[in-house]
Amino acid sequence: MRQQDNTLTxxxxxxxxxxxxxSEVSASQAIQKSLDMILAVTGVCRVYMFDxxxxxxxxxxxxxxxxxxxADIEPQIDNPNLQDIPVYPDYRRWVETFLRNEPVVGLIRDFPASEREYLxxxxxxxxxxLPIFSAGKPIAFVGFDDTQTERDWDNYKVNILSEAVILLGSLLIRxxxxxxxxxxxxxxxxxxxxVQTQRKQLVSLTENITDGIWMRDAQDFSLLFANKTxxxxxxxxxxVLKMENGDRYLQYVHPADRELVAEKNELHHQTRKNVEVEWRLIGADQKTRWVRARLFTVFNExxxxxxYHCGVLTDISEQRRxxxxxxxxxxxxxxxxxxxxxxxSNIRHEFRTPLTGIKGFADLIQMGTDDDELHEYSKSITISANRLQNTLDSLLDFSVVDAGFVKANPSWISVEETILDLIKTLENKAHKKGLRFVLNFSGKDRRVYLDEHILYTVTRQLFDNASKFTRHGQIEVRIEVVAEYLSMQIADTGCGIPEDIRNRLFEPFRQGSEGVRRTFEGTGLGLPIVHRxxxxxxxxxxxxxxxxxxTVAKVLIPLSYVRQQSMQRVETSYQGGHTDTDAARKVLYVEDNALMQxxxxxxxxxxALDVAGTxxxxxxxxxxxxYEIMLVDINLGPGMSGIEFCKIARKSKNNSKAYIAAVTASNRSELEGHLHANGFDRLISKPFNIREVISLVDEHVSLRMTSG
Structure with a gap:
C-alpha cells in the first residue's frame, strides 16, 4: 500500500x-513553480536551490x-549569510559526495559536527x-529540509526526486x-x-560649433555632410552645397587665392597628409571673409x-583684423x-653743446686771468655747469635705458684700462674733497668680452654715489675675473646706507634725504640706472x-667669454701724411656751431688751427x-656726418694716419663700431673739459714734432 501511494505521488x-x-514562462518562474509543486507533493518544510x-x-x-x-516556516531567501558561502572546509564532504553522483541525505544528528552546528x-x-550537473561538473544542488520530523528518505523517493531535480537542472541551465x-x-x-546620446551630442556639437565641418567621399568626392555653420x-x-562637387567650390574662393587653394587640395588628396591653408571666402551674399581650412583624411580600418576627406573651416576675419x-x-x-x-638725441646735443661752450669759456677765463674775483666767478660757473651736466646725463641715461633704446654691444676690452681712464677723469674732483682712489686688480691683465659703455656707466655712477656720501678717506675698487664672471667691489668710507631706505635703493628719483631738508644733491637716478x-x-x-x-657695492657680471692674456697695447704712429719737417703742425677742427668754433x-x-663748418x-x-690731429663733431647738420668724413679721411693720401678724435654729445655705445680700427682714435664727450682737449692736442703735436 505504501509503495502504491509513493508511485502515485x-x-x-x-x-x-x-x-x-x-510553458512559455521564463526559466526563473518555471523553477519557482516547480519548487512550489515539489514542496506540496513531498510535504517537507522547505525546498531550495543553491548554485x-x-x-x-x-x-x-x-x-x-x-x-x-x-507558511509556518520563516523564508531564508533574503538571508545575506546564505550568499557566497565558502564550501571548504566545513562542507567539503558534500562536494566529494556530489562528485560521486550521490545525494547528501540523513538525520542531522548523524552529520559531522562541522556541518551539524549551522544546520x-x-x-x-x-x-x-541532490546535485545538478552540467558537462560532468556539479553546478548547483537542490535541498529538502524537514524541521518537524526526522524523515527517513528511502531510495525510491530519492530516485524519483533525483529525476525531478534533473528536470530542474535543465530549467537552471535555461x-x-x-x-x-x-x-x-x-x-x-x-x-x-x-550611441544615440553621443550621436545627439555630436549633432548638437556640429550644428552649434563656430567652425564649419564637412565630409566628402574619398572616391567620388561627393559631399556627404556639411554642418549649419x-x-x-x-x-x-x-x-545646394552638396551639389557643388569637384572643383566647383572654387567659385566661392577669392580669385587671388584660387590657385593656392587648388594646390593645397591636390596636395592633400595626393599625399593624404593633413593640410592647412588660409584664404578668402566669398559667400552667396558677396561678403568676403578670411577663413582657415584644415584638411584631413579618415582611413578605412x-x-x-x-x-573620407574631411575638413574644418574657421572664420579668422576677426583674428586678421x-x-x-x-x-x-x-x-x-x-x-x-x-x-x-x-x-x-636732439636734447642731448642741444644741451651739451652750449654746456661745452659755457664750461670751456669759464675754463679759459680761469686760465687767462689774474683777477681773483673773476677767477672765483668763472670757477662757480664751472661748478654749476658740471652739476647741470650731471643732472642732464642722469635724466638722459635713465630715459634711454628705461625706454629700451640701449642694447648691449660687447667687445674685447681691458677692464683695468677702462676703470683707470674713468678714475683719471674723477681724480681732481675727488682730491678737492680730500678723497683718494685705490684700484686693486687681482691677477694679470685681462681682456673680457663685455659692453664697455655699460661697464663705464655702471662704475661712473657708483663712483659718483660713493663720492657724494664720503666726506674724507678713500674709495677702493677691487676687481677680479673669476671663472666666467667679473666681480667688482667699490668700497667707500662714507656715512653708509640707512636700513630704512635699503628696500628702495633702485626706485627712480628716490634719495636717502628728500624734501626741503635733504642734505645731498642729485636726481635719485644713479642707482636705478646702474640696476637697469x-x-x-x-x-x-x-x-x-x-x-x-x-658701504661696499658688490657687482657681479656674467661674461660670455673670458681669456687671460697680455694686453696688446696699440701704439699710434703720429707720422702724419707728409715728410716736410719745416711744415706747420696743423690741427683741424670740424664743427658747425659758431660758439664752439x-x-x-x-x-x-x-x-695752426683750421676750422671747417661742414x-x-x-x-x-x-x-x-x-694734419697731426683732427677734432671732428659727429652731428654736422645737413649733409655729411662726422662719421662719414672720418671714413674718407682714413682713405686720404695726406691724412690716413692722422689722430682723429670724435667730439659728440652721443653716447659711447652709439659710436662703439667706429672707434679704433679704420675709425676714430678717441671719443670726446660733450660737454668736455677744455683743459683736457688742450692737453690732448699739445700731446699729439709735440709727439709729431719730436718724431719729426
Whole structure:
C-alpha cells in the first residue's frame, strides 16, 4: 500500500512538472513553480536551490537562488549569510559526495559536527541534498529540509526526486542562458542608448560649433555632410552645397587665392597628409571673409585606404583684423620710439653743446686771468655747469635705458684700462674733497668680452654715489675675473646706507634725504640706472656695510667669454701724411656751431688751427693740407656726418694716419663700431673739459714734432 501511494505521488509529481517545463514562462518562474509543486507533493518544510561555483581560494562558493517553504516556516531567501558561502572546509564532504553522483541525505544528528552546528541553528532535523550537473561538473544542488520530523528518505523517493531535480537542472541551465541573453540585451540597449546620446551630442556639437565641418567621399568626392555653420559661411542651403562637387567650390574662393587653394587640395588628396591653408571666402551674399581650412583624411580600418576627406573651416576675419591692428600699433610704437630716440638725441646735443661752450669759456677765463674775483666767478660757473651736466646725463641715461633704446654691444676690452681712464677723469674732483682712489686688480691683465659703455656707466655712477656720501678717506675698487664672471667691489668710507631706505635703493628719483631738508644733491637716478644696465647683461648688485664705516657695492657680471692674456697695447704712429719737417703742425677742427668754433680758436690759438663748418669743407682742406690731429663733431647738420668724413679721411693720401678724435654729445655705445680700427682714435664727450682737449692736442703735436 505504501509503495502504491509513493508511485502515485511521484508519478503525479513528474506529471505536474512537465507542463511547467513546456510553458512559455521564463526559466526563473518555471523553477519557482516547480519548487512550489515539489514542496506540496513531498510535504517537507522547505525546498531550495543553491548554485555551486568553483573558487581558487575556497574550492567552491555557493549562494541560495530559489526557495519554497511552508507558511509556518520563516523564508531564508533574503538571508545575506546564505550568499557566497565558502564550501571548504566545513562542507567539503558534500562536494566529494556530489562528485560521486550521490545525494547528501540523513538525520542531522548523524552529520559531522562541522556541518551539524549551522544546520541545527535552523532547526533542521533531516536533510536531502541532490546535485545538478552540467558537462560532468556539479553546478548547483537542490535541498529538502524537514524541521518537524526526522524523515527517513528511502531510495525510491530519492530516485524519483533525483529525476525531478534533473528536470530542474535543465530549467537552471535555461535560466542561465536567459540571464545571459538578458544581460547581453541590456548591454546592447545601453550601448544603443549611449550611441544615440553621443550621436545627439555630436549633432548638437556640429550644428552649434563656430567652425564649419564637412565630409566628402574619398572616391567620388561627393559631399556627404556639411554642418549649419559651413552652409551659413557659404550662404547657401546644405542641399545646394552638396551639389557643388569637384572643383566647383572654387567659385566661392577669392580669385587671388584660387590657385593656392587648388594646390593645397591636390596636395592633400595626393599625399593624404593633413593640410592647412588660409584664404578668402566669398559667400552667396558677396561678403568676403578670411577663413582657415584644415584638411584631413579618415582611413578605412580594414583596408587602410582613404574613406573620407574631411575638413574644418574657421572664420579668422576677426583674428586678421586684430592682427592688422596689432601690426599698425607695432609700427606706430616703433615710430614713436624712433621719434622719442631722436628727441632724446636732439636734447642731448642741444644741451651739451652750449654746456661745452659755457664750461670751456669759464675754463679759459680761469686760465687767462689774474683777477681773483673773476677767477672765483668763472670757477662757480664751472661748478654749476658740471652739476647741470650731471643732472642732464642722469635724466638722459635713465630715459634711454628705461625706454629700451640701449642694447648691449660687447667687445674685447681691458677692464683695468677702462676703470683707470674713468678714475683719471674723477681724480681732481675727488682730491678737492680730500678723497683718494685705490684700484686693486687681482691677477694679470685681462681682456673680457663685455659692453664697455655699460661697464663705464655702471662704475661712473657708483663712483659718483660713493663720492657724494664720503666726506674724507678713500674709495677702493677691487676687481677680479673669476671663472666666467667679473666681480667688482667699490668700497667707500662714507656715512653708509640707512636700513630704512635699503628696500628702495633702485626706485627712480628716490634719495636717502628728500624734501626741503635733504642734505645731498642729485636726481635719485644713479642707482636705478646702474640696476637697469646690470639687468641688461644679467648682472647683479647688492650693498654691504664697510667696517668700520661706509658701504661696499658688490657687482657681479656674467661674461660670455673670458681669456687671460697680455694686453696688446696699440701704439699710434703720429707720422702724419707728409715728410716736410719745416711744415706747420696743423690741427683741424670740424664743427658747425659758431660758439664752439670760437671756443676752440681761443683755446688752441698757439697752434695752426683750421676750422671747417661742414664735412664737405673739411674734405677740401684734407686734400690740401696734412694734419697731426683732427677734432671732428659727429652731428654736422645737413649733409655729411662726422662719421662719414672720418671714413674718407682714413682713405686720404695726406691724412690716413692722422689722430682723429670724435667730439659728440652721443653716447659711447652709439659710436662703439667706429672707434679704433679704420675709425676714430678717441671719443670726446660733450660737454668736455677744455683743459683736457688742450692737453690732448699739445700731446699729439709735440709727439709729431719730436718724431719729426
Amino acid at each position: 511521484t508519478d503525479s509529481l513528474i506529471a505536474s512538472l512537465t507542463p511547467i517545463l513546456l 555551486l561555483r568553483e573558487d581558487p581560494v575556497n574550492g567552491y562558493i555557493s549562494s541560495q537562488k530559489f526557495e519554497s517553504c511552508r 541545527q541553528e535552523q532547526d533542521i532535523l533531516s536533510l536531502l541534498i 535560466n542561465e542562458q536567459e540571464e545571459k541573453l538578458r544581460l547581453e540585451q541590456e548591454q546592447r540597449e545601453h550601448l544603443f542608448e549611449q 559651413l552652409t551659413d559661411m557659404f550662404g547657401i542651403p546644405g542641399e 580594414v583596408t587602410g585606404e582613404p574613406q 586684430q592682427l592688422t591692428i596689432l601690426r599698425e600699433a607695432k609700427n606706430q610704437s616703433e615710430e614713436l620710439n624712433r621719434i622719442k630716440s631722436n628727441i632724446l 644696465y646690470l639687468q641688461m647683461v644679467n648682472g647683479t648688485i647688492h650693498f654691504e656695510p664697510n667696517e668700520p664705516s661706509g 670760437g671756443l676752440m680758436k681761443q683755446a688752441l690759438k698757439k697752434h 664735412a664737405e669743407e673739411a674734405i677740401e682742406l684734407i686734400g690740401k693740407n696734412c
